[in-house]
Amino acid sequence: MRKYSFASLMGHALRGNTRWRTAWRDATLKRQYDAVIIGGGGHGLATAYYLAKEHGITNIAVLEKGWIGGGNTGRNTTNVRSDYMFAESAALYDLALRLYEALAVEFDFNIMLSQRGWMTLIHNQHQLESAHHKANWMACNGVDGEVIDAAAVQKMLPLLNMSSSARHPIMGAFLQRRGGTIRHDAVAWGYARAASDRGVDIVQHCEVVGLEKRGNRIVAVQTNRGRIECATVGVAVAGHSSVIANMAGFRLPVTSHCLQAMVSEPLRPVLDHVVLSPATGVYVNQTQKGELVMGSVLDLYQSYGQRGNFPTIEKTLTAVVEMFPMFAQARLMRHWAGIVDVVPDSSPILGPTPIDNLYINCGWGTGGFKAIPAGGLLLAHALATGKQHALAQPFGLERFRSNRLVDEGAAAGIAH
Ligand SMILES: Cc1cc2nc3c(=O)[nH]c(=O)nc-3n(C[C@H](O)[C@H](O)[C@H](O)COP(=O)(O)OP(=O)(O)OC[C@H]3O[C@@H](n4cnc5c(N)ncnc54)[C@H](O)[C@@H]3O)c2cc1C
Structure with missing residues (x-):
């Protein structure tokens, strides 16, 4: 491994690295x-x-x-995953995931693919049966996906609130191990x-x-x-x-709708899966920098206004803290929105x-x-x-x- 002296690192920090090339050309139209x-x-x-x-x-x-x-x-x-049911969607989304799996080498550029596992929690009997149904369909489509029980969930997510008196008690989870995150x-x-x-x-x-x-x-x-x-x-x-x-x-x-997301201040590593609760539509993962990334469902009204709002922050954080009570100690750092294209x-x-x-x-x-x-x-x-x-x-x-x-x-x- 190449070693740098303190003086050389300071030099790069202050002057910039003169050997770095710009990533893409500044094209003349x-x-x-x-x-x-x-x-x-x-x-x-x-x-x-x-x-x-x-x-x-x-x-x-x-x-x-x-x-x-x-x-x-x-x-x-x-978040990336390919846990779709119809054969047409499975072919499309799993092709994407397979291309992503090869992309860092193809580009010689680290896209920070982290296949830490995508977990959709199961809160009731209906969701349990649907999860089995989905896992079976995915198996028929040649895509990985499985149902795990509550004990396995607890082992993977020790901070998750598994209490039977929780608003949405947890019976297990649907897990796609190849799912995870990529640096956008x-x-x-x-x-x-x-x-x-x-x-x-x-x-x-x-x-x-x-x-x-x-x-x-x-x-x-x-x-x-x-x-x-x-x-x-x-x-x-x-x-x-x-x-x-x-x-x-x-x-x-x-139709165009606003979709919001937010991150906490950085924490030590505490969460190494992506976790979604279908009861609330809220999901959370932890970045390599330690921030908790949290999102939820669409704003129901149509809009091109690319900004968030407090009701969504409140709804999202309430659900995250219900899942992981310890996260109540973290402070929210940033919050933003994008405009997404929704079809029937x-x-x-x-x-x-x-x-x-x-x-x-x-x-x-x-x-x-x-x-x-x-x-x-x-x-x-x-x-x-x-x-x-x-x-x-x-x-x-x-x-x-x-x-x-x-x-x-x-x-x-x-x-x-
Ligand atoms: C908060 C949030 C969380 C999300 N989370 C996930 C997730 O975890 N996993 C997942 O798979 N997806 C997620 N999505 C959805 C995902 O981000 C989008 O589906 C995807 O990025 C769309 O990519 P795109 O290239 O089509 O669009 P964009 O990245 O939006 O690119 C479209 C570009 O077109 C440009 N443009 C628009 N009009 C014009 C014009 N007239 N002339 C020139 N340029 C124009 C815009 O400036 C924009 O840069 C999320 C979206 C949001 C907002």
Whole structure:
């Protein structure tokens, strides 16, 4: 292991490390691209990366109105899992998890994947039967998942309140051992660096404000930095999907909602799983820095206001302290919100739109971080070939017309 003297470390701290290279190029915006991706979140950046890597298309711009990862990708609670029930969803989300498992090596960049186990608590007989049902379905789909009893839960989570007089007593848990957390910023930065290395232009502070159509095709995007011609357009803007659809002249079955999260001050390591209570919708994990990351369900009203509120803080913390009474001693440090895109069946929308050369990736709602590698790969396929990838076919926009919904909300009992 390389050793540094105190003087050399101080030098790096004060001067910066002169050998570090910038992670991605500061691209000069061109006036024409083969593909324009709107949205520099995880899904948009991954789309650009897979377009370059899998299809050899590199004349691409990712246009981001703020900074990359500044939307939901950098605001989420970093949980990853693939515990879905339908075979279509299992194939999609487990592909994402498998790609994530290989990503650090592929990028030569530490995305801090921590497969510490995803645990959904079981509070009653109905949830116990549903958990067994789900685990069986997952086994049929070739995805890991199991039901553990209360004694096993207590052993894994010694601080959990297992009292029979708790508001929501605990009978056991559903556990996906391959679930866990990944550093969200690192995913955005890793994809940005890898895409930029392959020639993709990543353009921050460039907002798409209009779409120019000829016939049924988009010929150019209008931005706050001028007009850009393009052969195809990919859209991955999460909670702003219906805004872009409106510019293109069609409607999406998407509503935008605020989703909030918060972190405590750093604590010593006390929690090495991700724990969700379905009774309250509240979940918690502990970061490598020691902070408790806590989140809960959507704000029920529709909104583009990217800010939190005190009722949600109170509801979330009450539920966390019910689960882990000791956490009442920790102080809350930060709290924030993102705008997520909610669809009626809690499954994403991937692929073609009513516009010939415009393809979309949206509808991930509260759970699209875990899907980024698969969402990017499948949108790239649609953009490059003009065809739906087989794995994306069940998730086309068309399903809302033909009523072939993939209702994971009802099936797996999870928000997204
Ligand atoms: C509080 C919170 C907790 C969450 N927790 C989890 C979790 O634990 N696990 C999980 O799997 N998922 C979670 N999610 C959901 C997940 O974060 C999202 O589904 C996912 O990040 C969506 O990625 P994206 O790339 O599609 O969108 P984003 O990361 O939101 O990127 C879209 C980008 O498009 C840009 N944009 C919008 N309009 C324009 C325009 N006109 N021109 C140019 N750019 C534009 C935005 O600025 C934004 O950066 C959570 C979300 C929130 C808010």
